[in-house]
Amino acid sequence: MKSIVAIRYRDALYFTKKIIKDTNLPIYVAVGRPIVSNDHVVISFTEENGISIRGLLVPNEALILEKEKTLAKVDMPSSPYQTGQDVGIFWKDIVYFENGKVPTQPTQVYTEGQFFSQTSDAVIIKDPETITIKRGDIDNHPNKIKPTFFIVPKVLITGIELYDKKL
Amino acid sequence: MTKNYKKRSILIIDYHIPSSKQIVKSIGIVFKISELMLTLVHNFSGTGRRPIDITKIPLKNILKSEEIEPKEINSLDDFNTSS
Numbered sequence: 001m002k003s004i005v006a007i008r009y010r011d012a013l014y015f016t017k018k019i020i021k022d023t024n025l026p027i028y029v030a031v032g033r034p035i036v037s038n039d040h041v042v043i044s045f046t047e048e049n050g051i052s053i054r055g056l057l058v059p060n061e062a063l064i065l066e067k068e069k070t071l072a073k074v075d076m077p078s079s080p081y082q083t084g085q086d087v088g089i090f091w092k093d094i095v096y097f098e099n100g101k102v103p104t105q106p107t108q109v110y111t112e113g114q115f116f117s118q119t120s121d122a123v124i125i126k127d128p129e130t131i132t133i134k135r136g137d138i139d140n141h142p143n144k145i146k147p148t149f150f151i152v153p154k155v156l157i158t159g160i161e162l163y164d165k166k167l
Numbered sequence: 168m169t170k171n172y173k174k175r176s177i178l179i180i181d182y183h184i185p186s187s188k189q190i191v192k193s194i195g196i197v198f199k200i201s202e203l204m205l206t207l208v209h210n211f212s213g214t215g216r217r218p219i220d221i222t223k224i225p226l227k228n229i230l231k232s233e234e235i236e237p238k239e240i241n242s243l244d245d246f247n248t249s250s
Contacts, residue, residue: 004179004194005246006237008213028219030210031177031237032194036246045209045220047192056210056220066241096220 005034007043008064010121010155011094012109014128014147025122025153027064030056040106052102057095059106061155085115089123090159091152093132093141108133109141111150112163123157125150172200172232180207181231182224190230193222205229 009028032043032055040059044052092106113128128150130141172178180193195207198218204225208218240246 004177004235004237005240007240027213028210029213031196032209034240034246041246043210045194046222048189053191054209054220060243063240063243065243 003033004031005043006031007034007041007058009058009062009094010064010153011062012091012153012156013151014130014142015149015151016145016147018148020124020149023117023119023122023124023151025119025151030058035102042102048100051100053100054098055102056097057103057106059092059094059156061092062094062153083114083116086112086163087115087125088112088161088163089125089152089157091156092158093156111152113150116149118154121155122151122153123160125152172197172205174198174200176234177237178207179233179235180205180224180229183228183230185225185228193224194235195222203227 007030009030010025011028013025030043032045033047033052035042035044035052040057041063042052042055042057044055046052046054089111091109091111093109095103095107097103109130109132111125111128111130113125116124116126118124126149128147130150132141174197176197178195178197181190182193183190193207195209197205198208198221199206204223207222207224209220209222211218238245
């Protein structure tokens with residue numbers, strides 16, 4: 001029987017305020033039984049007959065590991081983006097699950113909006129539109145509210161595109 | 168009944184889902200205890216200690232509970248040694 005673990009991880013964060021002052025990403029903690037794969041770990045919170053029915057999937061890049069320095073996969077440009085530049089970001093999201101539908105991979109997400117700023121570990125997008133791409137289906141994310149800012153950890157970003165909204 | 172559970176202790180609890188014959192095992196940190204209900208938190212924001220996912224378990228539905236000390240993961244290799 002696998003023992004119980006405590007992990008620390010990063011997650012993207014959105015705001016609905018018009019102005020944000022604190023752009024630091026919180027650190028999250030989860031406790032549960034680990035199911036380890038090559039590129040992610042599932043932390044199981046609730047089980048029935050030894051089968052996970054509720055938990056979360058965390059990509060390895062999101063784990064905060066004191067003994068390993070995680071580096072951003074994406075090469076951020078040496079000259080910073082200009083505030084207001086239209087950008088599109090592809091990133092991997094943490095997946096929460098229940099009812100025994102254990103996910104097999106992180107959710108692929110695409111956020112489009114205006115580059116607002118960046119910190120050492122995150123990119124901040126203003127007026128974002130975000131879609132999740134699951135098995136070919138596309139959904140708005142979040143689907144009921146309209147965020148004003150999205151803060152995406154750099155370690156979860158798999159690609160960045162610049163574009164011009166006017167074209 | 169509440170004297171058996173300590174706030175902030177980490178437990179594995181076997182319990183009956185209310186109005187069901189289903190028995191499940193839930194893992195988490197004791198966040199709240201009342202005369203009737205125990206609230207387990209599974210993950211939280213580390214800075215504000217704000218709970219994200221919780222499970223409310225009626226005390227009368229608890230079949231078994233075990234206090235545990237989770238292994239803190241500081242490297243990917245730590246998962247392999249948590250068996």
